[in-house]
Amino acid sequence: MPNADERLRILKLIEDGQVNAEEGAQLIDALGESRERSRPTPSRTLRVRVTNLATRRQTINVTIPVSLVEVGLKLGARLAPRVANANPNDILRALESGATGRIFELQDLNENERIEIFVE
Known part of the structure; x- marks a missing residue:
């Protein structure tokens, strides 16, 4: 899940009209997915x-x-x-x-x- 600063930046982009709400939601989802993938997995x-x-x-x-x-x-x-x-x-x-x-x-x-x- 994106941290609060990343979410605020995306919300600011939506507020300024640089991206629409749907694009903002996709950005938040993408940030969450990239964090999940970048987490080190325990050695199994x-x-x-x-x-x-x-x-x-x-x-x-x-x-x-x-x-x-x-x-x-x-x-x-x-x-x-x-x-x-x-x-x-x-x-x-x-x-x-x-x-x-x-x-x-x-x-x-x-x-x-x-x-x-x-x-x-």
Whole structure:
């Protein structure tokens, strides 16, 4: 949201007839949007954890920066074809929505493993 000084400047432009009310509203909206985009986002990570169901020991525990998730999903599909059945778009949508916590879980009874993906 624009600060009070920015809003007053836009209102003054409207008052002076340099912009109409609709244009002024668009300027205020644009300032608010640019502030939202320029805010630093906290560094988020995606954690992939594979646990052996019999021993309850973690066999894989990998952390990936969210900025590299798309590459990680492609690499993961090659390295773990059984996870490739999961829809990577679901994971990407969860990231875009700002979800945190566990966003995916699969129990592979053939391999006796549980695969979990978390956003932290």
